[in-house]
Amino acid sequence: MAARKENSTYTLNEKFITECDLTYAVNKIGGRWKILIIDKLANQKLRFGELKKEFPNITERMLTLQLRALEQDGLVKRTVYAEVPPRVEYELTQMALEFVPIFRQLSEWGGKHRNLTQKLKIRDKP
Amino acid sequence: MAARKENSTYTLNEKFITECDLTYAVNKIGGRWKILIIDKLANQKLRFGELKKEFPNITERMLTLQLRALEQDGLVKRTVYAEVPPRVEYELTQMALEFVPIFRQLSEWGGKHRNLTQKLKIRDKP
C-alpha cells in the first residue's frame, strides 16, 4: 500500500511468490480486514459508516485502506452519490462474488482445523 | 511468531478477526512462503535442503520460521533422523492434505483474476 523500493530482496521475493496463482490470490485477500469486508458485502451493499459499525475496533483509516485496495484489485465497486453529507456505497464485483463459494469451503476447513487444534492442545496437557 | 504484547489494539483486533473461521484459516496459511511450501509437499516428503532449493531466494531463517509455524499449526509433520550430518524430513498432515483441493480452486480463481486484472489495465491505457 505504500511505495516500495525496487530490487530489494523483499520485492524480488514478492514477485517470485506471486508467480503462483494461489499465492497471488491469497495476497489479494490478505489484508487484516479484507475477508471480513467481503463477507459483509456478500449479500448486500453497504455504506462506509455501516461497514464501520460491523467492526467495533476498526479505525476509519484501516477501513479506507482496505476498501481502496479491494477496489484497486477489482473486488469491490465504489459508488459515490453527489450529496451532502456524502453517501458512498460499496458492493462486490462479479469476480469477488465468484470467490464466495471457495470462501465458504475455506471457512469450513478453518472451523474443522480450529476444533482439531484445540483438542490437540487439551490432550497435550500432562 | 515473536512474543506479543497482550491487549494492544493490534492483538485485540487479531482476536476479533480470527473469531471468523475463514480469517482464522487464512491466518494459518498467511506467511509469505507457507502456501508454496504446502504446494511442494503436496505429493512428496522433502528434506530441509530440498525445500530450500525449491525457492531460490529464501533464507534458511525464513524457511525455518515458516516450517516451525506450519508444524505448530498441525499442518506439517517433522521427522528427525538421528544421523550425522542430520536428516530432517517434512510432510503434510491429514489436515493439510484436506486443504489441498480448496487450494486448487483458489489457485484457479487467482489465475482468472490475474488475467482479468491485466486486461483491465490494458483497457485503462488512453
Added chain:
DNA sequence: TACGGTACTAACAAAAATGTAAGTAATGGC
C-alpha cells in the same frame, strides 16, 4: 587434527502493516 556436510540458531537491520490522533470539505438547517 582439520574439514565437510546438514539443519539449524542468534543478534541485528530493514521494510511493511497496522494503529493513534487530529483535521478537512461540503451544505442544509438553526
Added chain:
DNA sequence: GCCATTACTTACATTTTTGTTAGTACCGTA
C-alpha cells in the same frame, strides 16, 4: 454565521514481518 453529518486524509507511532550475516553441533573421513 455556526453546527452537525459523512466519508474521508494526514502525520506520526507502534508492532509485526521479513531479510542479513555470522555462527553452532554433530561425527565420519582424510
